[in-house]
Amino acid sequence: MSKGFYQVPTAFNEPVKSYAPGTKERELTLNSFKEQYNTTVDIPLYIGGEEIRTGNTKDLFPPFDHKHKLGVYHEADKALVEKAIATALEARKKWAAMPWEHRASIFLKAAELLAGPYRAKINAATMIAQAKTLHQAEIDSACEFIDFLRFNVEYMTQIYSEQPASVDGVWNRLEHRPLEGFIYAITPFNFTAISGNLPSAPAMMGNVVVWKPAATQIYSARVIVEVFKAAGLPDGVINVVYGNSGMITDTLLASPDFAGIHFTGSTGVFNSMWAQIGQNIDKYKTYPRIVGETGGKDFVVAHPSACPKEVAVALTRGAFEYQGQKCSAASRAYVPASLWNQVKEYMTADLATIKMGSPEDPSNYVSSVITEASFDKLAKAIDQAKADADAEVILGGKYDKSIGYFIEPTVILTTNPKYATMETELFGPVLTIYVYEDAKWSETLKLVDETSIYALTGAIFSGCRYAIVEATEALVNCAGNFYINDKPTGAVVGQQPFGGARASGTNDKAGSILNLLRWVSPRTIKETFVPATDYKYPFLG
Ligand SMILES: NC(=O)c1ccc[n+]([C@@H]2O[C@H](COP(=O)([O-])OP(=O)(O)OC[C@H]3O[C@@H](n4cnc5c(N)ncnc54)[C@H](O)[C@@H]3O)[C@@H](O)[C@H]2O)c1
Numbered sequence: 001m002s003k004g005f006y007q008v009p010t011a012f013n014e015p016v017k018s019y020a021p022g023t024k025e026r027e028l029t030l031n032s033f034k035e036q037y038n039t040t041v042d043i044p045l046y047i048g049g050e051e052i053r054t055g056n057t058k059d060l061f062p063p064f065d066h067k068h069k070l071g072v073y074h075e076a077d078k079a080l081v082e083k084a085i086a087t088a089l090e091a092r093k094k095w096a097a098m099p100w101e102h103r104a105s106i107f108l109k110a111a112e113l114l115a116g117p118y119r120a121k122i123n124a125a126t127m128i129a130q131a132k133t134l135h136q137a138e139i140d141s142a143c144e145f146i147d148f149l150r151f152n153v154e155y156m157t158q159i160y161s162e163q164p165a166s167v168d169g170v171w172n173r174l175e176h177r178p179l180e181g182f183i184y185a186i187t188p189f190n191f192t193a194i195s196g197n198l199p200s201a202p203a204m205m206g207n208v209v210v211w212k213p214a215a216t217q218i219y220s221a222r223v224i225v226e227v228f229k230a231a232g233l234p235d236g237v238i239n240v241v242y243g244n245s246g247m248i249t250d251t252l253l254a255s256p257d258f259a260g261i262h263f264t265g266s267t268g269v270f271n272s273m274w275a276q277i278g279q280n281i282d283k284y285k286t287y288p289r290i291v292g293e294t295g296g297k298d299f300v301v302a303h304p305s306a307c308p309k310e311v312a313v314a315l316t317r318g319a320f321e322y323q324g325q326k327c328s329a330a331s332r333a334y335v336p337a338s339l340w341n342q343v344k345e346y347m348t349a350d351l352a353t354i355k356m357g358s359p360e361d362p363s364n365y366v367s368s369v370i371t372e373a374s375f376d377k378l379a380k381a382i383d384q385a386k387a388d389a390d391a392e393v394i395l396g397g398k399y400d401k402s403i404g405y406f407i408e409p410t411v412i413l414t415t416n417p418k419y420a421t422m423e424t425e426l427f428g429p430v431l432t433i434y435v436y437e438d439a440k441w442s443e444t445l446k447l448v449d450e451t452s453i454y455a456l457t458g459a460i461f462s463g464c465r466y467a468i469v470e471a472t473e474a475l476v477n478c479a480g481n482f483y484i485n486d487k488p489t490g491a492v493v494g495q496q497p498f499g500g501a502r503a504s505g506t507n508d509k510a511g512s513i514l515n516l517l518r519w520v521s522p523r524t525i526k527e528t529f530v531p532a533t534d535y536k537y538p539f540l541g
């Protein structure tokens with residue numbers, strides 16, 4: 001039991017290291033890359049304290065070198081998924097009663113382990129599994145993950161300290177109980193930080209979790225498991241399963257103890273799980289919390305008063321860093337005719353200098369996309385644009401999967417503002433640009449609003465304050481993260497809470513107090529010091 005009103009250390013953003021030639025961090029990470037690349041892994045399921053190897057294995061390959069086998073992971077069957085539920089519920093008996101400051105301590109320790117001894121390992125694993133460059137791995141698996149842990153600890157204490165008023169003779173208290181049951185965390189391939197945050201945020205609030213990482217991220221997920229273990233997270237609080245996604249999800253969502261889902265991934269998968277939860281609603285002991293951050297079709301709109309160089313750089317970085325595989329990536333842009341030639345010249349010059357290849361070579365700015373399926377989908381969209389009369393591939397457009405799944409950073413120019421790649425999320429290094437007449441600024445804002453089902457991120461570039469005001473209002477429902485004169489990627493925990501609405505998710509803002517509130521069920525406690533001893537009102541005599 002707590003014996004003090006503790007204050008946690010003030011959260012701060014982990015500084016991003018430079019990885020410049022000759023730096024220690026560069027040497028450590030590249031050494032770890034080599035070592036991990038040449039070691040075969042045999043990744044088990046983690047249920048309670050057990051590492052379970054079923055013998056039912058799948059091979060792991062880096063997407064930039066798909067003939068290099070990294071090892072295997074073991075798949076769960078239905079009985080093991082049920083075992084994960086039972087193990088989580090057993091662990092809940094002690095974990096839900098763990099004093100909050102000890103939960104805080106565990107996750108603060110995890111943050112420090114990531115900032116220090118595990119930094120090179122988790123960054124290198126992310127580079128290998130997800131084809132991230134040094135810088136992209138650093139801002140994700142080290143810095144953002146550390147930030148999630150530090151800031152969530154601070155938000156947790158804010159939640160606990162916010163208390164109701166009490167009048168004379170009464171003490172009102174509010175306690176925030178973990179949800180009654182287990183949480184299903186289901187995570188995407190593209191951010192190791194999101195993979196770490198989705199199970200740990202509910203766990204920090206006293207919940208137990210069954211976590212299913214994306215198959216393509218299991219290789220770096222194993223390092224997350226290692227870090228949580230080293231930080232002292234008790235067995236059974238976070239249990240990790242992989243295998244057939246449909247079977248795992250069906251089994252978990254059918255449990256009467258299912259208390260919530262913490263999802264990040266595509267809109268279609270989230271929608272199907274929401275429907276399934278609806279069908280199962282009579283089974284559950286408590287209404288489950290449904291939290292999902294999903295797809296995007298993120299925009300950049302330039303006003304004629306914008307600086308063309310700034311627009312071009314925002315497009316290059318926003319669309320092509322990490323091969324356009326950020327949910328926030330710029331994938332449609334609206335550029336005024338008066339700026340277009342300059343924007344195009346700057347982008348052409350910049351893209352000509354971008355190198356693509358293995359993330360092990362730090363001079364490569366981009367690497368491969370994640371899977372063959374993604375490669376094929378992107379190649380098909382590029383070919384279609386080459387064939388269509390209302391579209392033209394003006395930059396990039398080449399692809400090659402002989403060694404890895406490499407797609408050149410590609411720019412499509414369209415004369416049709418509703419062209420397929422202006423509307424559909426492709427999730428890769430393909431940017432589509434529509435050039436509008438300068439006089440049609442207000443109509444263009446309407447077009448931005450009406451073109452996509454998503455509302456995740458968006459950016460406007462303008463040197464005119466009136467245009468900024470107009471766009472901020474006209475695009476009020478188009479993005480949960482809205483940028484003025486900046487690229488639409490790179491939200492920082494504690495600074496720009498992240499998430500979108502419409503088909504982009506429930507907008508519960510990962511890494512914020514709003515998200516943590518979804519993982520607790522408040523109980524109000526009223527204590528009366530001197531209870532009444534007479535039933536009559538005073539005026540009844
Ligand atoms: N809004 C955000 O904050 C955010 C952040 C990152 C990624 N994303 C989105 O995630 C997507 C890319 O990630 P992804 O390719 O890993 O997404 P995905 O939807 O394919 O996979 C996400 C998770 O769902 C699982 N899954 C896939 N099919 C399933 C099924 N039929 N039943 C149950 N589970 C299933 C996967 O194994 C994985 O664990 C993009 O749409 C991107 O916009 C959104």
Ligand SMILES: N[C@@H](CCC=O)C(=O)O
Pocket residue numbers: 190191325326327328488489490491492498
């Ligand atoms: N939070 C990240 C995107 C996460 C989704 O992939 C960003 O802001 O770029």
